[in-house]
Every structure is written in C-alpha cells, then in structure tokens.
Amino acid sequence: MSLAAxxxxxxxxxxxxxxxxxGEPLFAQVLGERRxxxxxxxxxxxxxxxxxxxxxWYRHRASPPGARAKTLEAVRDESGILESKxxxxxFLSDRSGVGxxxxxxxxxxxxxxxAACIWxxxxxxxxxxxxxxxxxxxxxxRVVVDFDPARVSLRDIVLRLAEIGFAARPDRPxxxxxxxxxxxxxxxxxxxxxxxxAMNVMSxxxxxxxxxxxxxxxxxxALMRWMGFLVATPVVWVAGRPFFEAAWRELRVRRPGMxxxxxxxxxxxxxxxxxxxxxGVGEVYFESICMFIFFLLVGRYLEQRIRQRACSLSxxxxxxxxxxxxxxxxxxxxxxxxxRLRVGDCFRVRPGETIPADGVVLEGESAVQEALLTGEPWxxxxxCAGAVVxxxxxxxxxxxxxxxxxxxxxTLASILRLVExxxxxxxxxxxxxxxxxxxxxxxxxxxxxxxxxxxxxLEPSRAIWTTRSVLVATCPCALGLALPAATAAATHALAxxxxxxxxxxxxxxxxxxxxxxxxxxxxxxxxxxxxxAVEPVADTDASQALELARHLERDAEHPVARAxxxxxxxxxxxxxxxxxxxxxxxxxxxxxxxxxxxRYRIGRPDWAVGxxxxxxxxxxxxxxxxxxxxxxxxxxxxVLLARDGVPLAWFGFDDPIRPDAQAAxxxxxxxxxxxxxxxxxxxxxxxxxxxxxxxAAVVRAARPEQKVERVQALQREGRRVAVVGDGVxxxxxxxxxxxxxxxxxxxxxxxLGASAVLLRDDLSLLPTAVRAARRMRRIGIENLVWALAxxxxxxxxxxxxxxxxxxxxxxxxxxxxxVVGNALRASRLDAGRGEGA
Amino acid sequence: xxxLLVLIPxxxxxxxxxxxxxxxxxxxxxxxxxDGEGSRILFEDPKS
Numbered sequence: 017m018s019l020a021a022x023x024x025x026x027x028x029x030x031x032x033x034x035x036x037x038x039g040e041p042l043f044a045q046v047l048g049e050r051r052x053x054x055x056x057x058x059x060x061x062x063x064x065x066x067x068x069x070x071x072x073w074y075r076h077r078a079s080p081p082g083a084r085a086k087t088l089e090a091v092r093d094e095s096g097i098l099e100s101k102x103x104x105x106x107f108l109s110d111r112s113g114v115g116x117x118x119x120x121x122x123x124x125x126x127x128x129x130x131a132a133c134i135w136x137x138x139x140x141x142x143x144x145x146x147x148x149x150x151x152x153x154x155x156x157x158r159v160v161v162d163f164d165p166a167r168v169s170l171r172d173i174v175l176r177l178a179e180i181g182f183a184a185r186p187d188r189p190x191x192x193x194x195x196x197x198x199x200x201x202x203x204x205x206x207x208x209x210x211x212x213x214a215m216n217v218m219s220x221x222x223x224x225x226x227x228x229x230x231x232x233x234x235x236x237x238a239l240m241r242w243m244g245f246l247v248a249t250p251v252v253w254v255a256g257r258p259f260f261e262a263a264w265r266e267l268r269v270r271r272p273g274m275x276x277x278x279x280x281x282x283x284x285x286x287x288x289x290x291x292x293x294x295x296g297v298g299e300v301y302f303e304s305i306c307m308f309i310f311f312l313l314v315g316r317y318l319e320q321r322i323r324q325r326a327c328s329l330s331x332x333x334x335x336x337x338x339x340x341x342x343x344x345x346x347x348x349x350x351x352x353x354x355x356r357l358r359v360g361d362c363f364r365v366r367p368g369e370t371i372p373a374d375g376v377v378l379e380g381e382s383a384v385q386e387a388l389l390t391g392e393p394w395x396x397x398x399x400c401a402g403a404v405v406x407x408x409x410x411x412x413x414x415x416x417x418x419x420x421x422x423x424x425x426x427t428l429a430s431i432l433r434l435v436e437x438x439x440x441x442x443x444x445x446x447x448x449x450x451x452x453x454x455x456x457x458x459x460x461x462x463x464x465x466x467x468x469x470x471x472x473x474l475e476p477s478r479a480i481w482t483t484r485s486v487l488v489a490t491c492p493c494a495l496g497l498a499l500p501a502a503t504a505a506a507t508h509a510l511a512x513x514x515x516x517x518x519x520x521x522x523x524x525x526x527x528x529x530x531x532x533x534x535x536x537x538x539x540x541x542x543x544x545x546x547x548x549a550v551e552p553v554a555d556t557d558a559s560q561a562l563e564l565a566r567h568l569e570r571d572a573e574h575p576v577a578r579a580x581x582x583x584x585x586x587x588x589x590x591x592x593x594x595x596x597x598x599x600x601x602x603x604x605x606x607x608x609x610x611x612x613x614x615r616y617r618i619g620r621p622d623w624a625v626g627x628x629x630x631x632x633x634x635x636x637x638x639x640x641x642x643x644x645x646x647x648x649x650x651x652x653x654x655v656l657l658a659r660d661g662v663p664l665a666w667f668g669f670d671d672p673i674r675p676d677a678q679a680a681x682x683x684x685x686x687x688x689x690x691x692x693x694x695x696x697x698x699x700x701x702x703x704x705x706x707x708x709x710x711x712a713a714v715v716r717a718a719r720p721e722q723k724v725e726r727v728q729a730l731q732r733e734g735r736r737v738a739v740v741g742d743g744v745x746x747x748x749x750x751x752x753x754x755x756x757x758x759x760x761x762x763x764x765x766x767x768l769g770a771s772a773v774l775l776r777d778d779l780s781l782l783p784t785a786v787r788a789a790r791r792m793r794r795i796g797i798e799n800l801v802w803a804l805a806x807x808x809x810x811x812x813x814x815x816x817x818x819x820x821x822x823x824x825x826x827x828x829x830x831x832x833x834x835v836v837g838n839a840l841r842a843s844r845l846d847a848g849r850g851e852g853a
Numbered sequence: 854x855x856x857l858l859v860l861i862p863x864x865x866x867x868x869x870x871x872x873x874x875x876x877x878x879x880x881x882x883x884x885x886x887x888d889g890e891g892s893r894i895l896f897e898d899p900k901s
Contacts, residue, residue, distance in 0.1 A: 151885070153885060197885075201879050201880065204879045204884055205876050205879050208872065208875040208876070208879070212868060212871055212872055213868070213872075216864065216865070216868050220861075239858065239861060240861075243861050246865060247865060
C-alpha cells in the first residue's frame, strides 16, 4: 500500500477525509509532513496517534473513513451507564481458564473497516494498564477484551476507543453467538478430519489401483486395505455424522430428502468395503467415501459461514439498540439499561438519542426520525400526548416520555418476532427439491431390491455382488453434489462482491424471477435530500441567501440542514463567519436567529413569514399568499428564508436518484425483466423518478398492505417477483416477494426480513447477482443431467453383472469430479454485459 | 516391500498428529478471523 494511494484529496482533512473549511487552518505533523485537519477533534486524534507512534495507521487503512461517528463527549455521556458496577457486571463474563481476577467483555465497534483499524485498536489498547488481551473479529465488528477489573474498567476501555475515533458499545455475551461459534468449530474440525483423511486414504487407493494392473503382493494389498479402513473409519463416523443424523431425522418424519441417499451411499459403500477388508476379497471404496464426505462438507461449511455472517451482522445491530434510558427517579435523572424500564416509568430523551421504549410524550415538542421503522428519512413532529416508538431517534429538542410498552412488548420487538417466524418457513423451491430427492431415493432402493430378488432366483451366488454394483453405480454422490456445489460456489463469489444470501434456495428463486419491484425512497433514491434550486425573491442575491441559510442551519441536525451545508457541485466551501445570535430550533418548523438586529427564519414557508402556530384555516390562507415560485413546484421539499417576515429566498430539495440506478435498470431490462416501482410517496417527484429510470408501471400504493396486494396480484398472474426495498415498512412486501433483497444502508430490521442483503449500496450488483444465479442454475441442471445420465447409463451394466466393481468405483469418482469441476464455473462473475440467460 | 509395514503405519501416526494439531488450533480460536490476520504481516511493531 503506497501512501499516495491512501492520501485523501488536498482539500480534505488528512484524518477523516472531510473538507477542510477555510479560515484559520489547522495542521498536524503526521508521518513527517504537515497535514491539513478539518477540526480540533481530528487534530487531537492525529496528534495522539503520532505521539504514540501509531501514525502508521494512515498507511495501513484501506480507505479514508467517512464522517466521524460520534464525538468524544457523546460517548462519554452514553458510557456513563457503565459506571454502575451492577450494569458493568452484566456485560462481563468469566472466561474459563483465564484466572480469577480477569474478565472478558465484548464490544461492538462502529467504523471498524479494515486491517488498519485492527492494528490501531490492538496497539492502542495494549498500552492500557490492566488490559491483558485483545481479539478482534473484523467481519462481526466485535472486539473482545480480556482485562483485570481491579485495574481498569469497561468504561475506560470504551473511552480509550473513543479517543481514536471508534464508537464502541458493550455487547452482552449472547448465547446464540456462543452456540454459533461452537457449531463453526465443530464444522471446521470435521472438514479438517475428512480432508486430511481423504488425502491419506487416496494414497493407499493409488497403491491398490496401480497394483491391480502391475501385480501386487497379497500381503501388501491387505495392508493397504486395513490402513484404508483404519483412516476412513473416523472420517465416516466423525466427519460424516451430520449426514447420518440428518438422514435419520428425515426418515423419522417420513420425508426423505437428499441426506438419505447421501447417508445410504456413505454407509453402504463403507459396509461393503469393511466386508471386503475382513474377507480379503473384492474392492474397497474408502477413498471415494472420504473424498465424497470432504467435498460435501466444504460446500456446507461455506454456505453456513456466509449465512451466519449475514444474520449475525444484522442481529447484533438490532439487539444493540436501544440500550440506555434516562429514568426519572425521586432523586433525579439516572441512566439505566433500556431493558429495566417498566410501564408507567417516566424517562427523558435528549436530542440525538434513541428512544428506549414505546411511550406517550408528557412534555416537550420535537421531531422524531423513524427511519428504523419506516425507512422514511424525514422526521415526524411530535408534541404533548403524541406517541413515540422505541428505536426512533429524537431529532431536535428534549422530550419527557411516559413508557407505555417496554422490552418485548414494543413495536420494534414485535416486528422482529414476525420476521423471525417468516424466516423459519421453508421456501417452495426447497420443498420441491426434497420431493425430487425422495423419489430418486425410493427409485434406487426399489431397483436394488428388485435386482437382488431377481438374481437370488436366477443365480443366488451372484446376488450380493451385483446388488453391490448397482448400489455403487447408482450412488447418488454426483447427484448429491450437483446442486450444493454450484450453490456454494455462486454464493461465495457473490458474498465477496457484496451480496449476502441469508437463506438457502435464494439464488435458485432469483434465477427464476422475471419481475422486479422496487421501493423508491432509499432504494432507487439515496434517501438523503439534496439542494436542487435556490430561487431568490425580488432583488436578493442567490449566493448570499444560501450563505445566510447555511449559517442559520449551522448546528441543526435536520436532513435539510445537512443538505444545505453540503457544498454544491463545483463550489468551494467558504468559512462560516457570520454570527447569528439566539439561534433556536423550532421543532417541525425551522430555525430562527438574529443578525444585526434583524430576525431571520428558515423553514416552513408559513412559519418563516411569521404565522406561528396559527389555526389551520388561517394557515391555509397565508399559504396561498406566499406562493411557491413556479420553478420549485416539482420539488418534494421546499423551505423559505425570511428576514423579519419578508421572504428572501426559496430553497428546493429533492431526493436524488442513485447514480448507479440507471445502468442497473437497463442491464436488468436487457436481461428480460419487467420492472416496476411501488412507492408510498404521492408527490409528482415519485412519478418523475420512475419516468427517468424508464420503469413501466408505477403503482403508488400508500400502505404496506397495498404493496403486498400488488405483489400477490403479480404472483397470481404467474410472475415470479423479486422485491428490492429498505425500510421496515417494506418488511411485509419483502416477505411477500418470491425473493427479496434489502439495501445495506437501509434499516437493520428490513435486512432480517430479506432473503439477501446488498452490503454495498450499489444497485449494479443486482444484474451481476441475477446473472450469477442464472448461471448457477444452469450449471446445477447440467450437473443433475450429467449425474442422472451417468447413473442411468451404467445401471443396465450393473444389473446384468457386466460392470466390474473397480470400474464402477472409478466411474463414480470421475462423475463426482466432473460435477465439482463444472460447479466451480459458477464462481465466475461478470460485472458488465455478459451472456444473459 | 517389508518397509511398507513400517512406513505406512508411520504415515498414519503422522496423520493422527496432524489432526490433533488441527483440532487444537481450531479450539484455540486460530481460525476465528481470517481477514485481519493476513494483513498483520504488513504492520511494523509499534515504536516504543
């Protein structure tokens, strides 16, 4: 990694990558050079890294980080909860064998992105007295710290991480995670045992193969067989155990699936080989068994890892919020865990904090952002007696709330439960696969049985040997590998580019889909407003008006304020020099402030010109008087800047279409999909989005139920529908689709309902995924056809006793190899315009 | 070919050692994070 490659643009802060404001510049000495810094916080962080000799972080990081997640003050405030020993203890666990005075805590760290972060965190925490071990799992964004609670507290560790810019949240040691880890370890051990065993057994088998042609001493041959037996036995019983267990489960519920033929093949071939070893005659198949088990385990392991990663990421995020509450007690405000709230408790929520429970506002007026639940970025205003839900964020001013539903009763929790239930259901494709598998198994058993009976009557001495040949020849090894191998290859390849598949059978459904349904906000559009036009009134200068608006909105956290502050294309950011006095944020109205004796207001047009809290009728009258300029009619959001009640300038905002949307749509259309947009947004802006992307049918359905109905109507027409969405309000639609994909930046809950998640907000992954899925399906079918054709072709030979067992075994192995080799082709992805179907 | 009587069992013993070592490594968490460790070689020791 060269330094040049990771150095941000000259105008950007060397530490965080944000634009450096003009005015008094800040610099820090990093890596032997003077680097520009955007703010004091970044300079402090850079100097601290430099002072500790950790500035190599800038060299190792893969990309400059985005905006800083949280200020040090915010973290200090939130982590105050950990001062209570009781609460701290809840997050700690004893790790057996690390000593009585050591505790282990897990932290979920935001902004953990690359190996450089691992390095800087480890190096920074290593210097802390009392910290004895740091382990970091990059994929799960977890840092596990072993420490001595007598010398350092969990809060100190969280604060140390905040110093270098990482917001960490303590994470309760979860049983599900421990279970998952054990499962992974067992799977890995099985994989290792079967792989190592297979290689060794293969070498004995080679000796036997060559010996069969060149002549081998009977003693040596016996040795090879016995050694094969010795090594293959643990492979079959340790590594192959999941197949036997699954087959037994399937038989008990009388629904034989693919595990039954697999277990039958392994068990049958093993018993036959053991018999041959003991008797000293006939062929052994130990190497085939071991290779077969190994290949199957590799596929299963990869699938399992990818699924777990997708689930654990969204689960940990969902579990970790909301964590704290400011409970009102007789002796003042106290910070407690959100789970300790009871119905009827009063709590306070400061601006910027997450609301910990469903409740009713007792005091205060503010706006809450419910993007977590609705996917809608615009805050909704709430006042006294208004309802708020857990998980939404208080945007503008403090609220006092009485809890009405807590813990598992909240809206958030109930949505989570619904999603979990939906996840446990099996897809139709999977059931179909199971049925086909069962039919095949039954057919094999019938053929083998009939064969045995026929030979018993005709020539009893050959009955056992021909039956064995039939079982080996029709061994569904290749058949068993056909689909899983292709699926594993494609799933893994897609996970590498950023599409995580959360459930089995998803790619198969995706390959058969023929209709895409898109949500608008946050899916086709970025979900963040963008300033599109400034319309000055009368003789006001547009850039001057923008300057005033930016100063007024300098500290506001509303999305509109952020959009105003964002530099327009080709514009240089100038320092903010005007000093507004008594700046006040009026919730769901706007911001006001005083400058040089004039009162300025920016926000809702009627409010800006001075009609505060008037009656609705009155409001409507003035709204007519202040007519929005014609050029801004189409903008979904319009705000007005006014001085002493006189309009100065209008600002229009829209929700920009993602830059990659256009290309993705045309690629999907070229692949034969029909596309449509379902949006809850009634404004003409929605229609414009659909039009500019060329989406044929726009259905403006306001409510989630209507969206679901639309999807179901399409399904009744015989369409196979893929749904792409982002909010929790899209949850029901996502579940209704045959296959569903959630945007990575969407709320964490919608990911739980979706069958696949885009980790990068890049719509162009969709055509890539569709092509990969289609190729996977084609390869799977090729594999199935090959395996079936092979089995059918050799069956007559085996039944009539013309197939020598060694040839049957060789054919079986070759057939499996062909299938695996073919499946590897499914891991090739084409990003551009490749073959369609 | 009597040497086979020594060499092949010896191979099996080595295999058992290899598997035991692998199991130890898995239980010890050596395979928990496969992404970060690969880059560790690039890091210099912190200058003290």
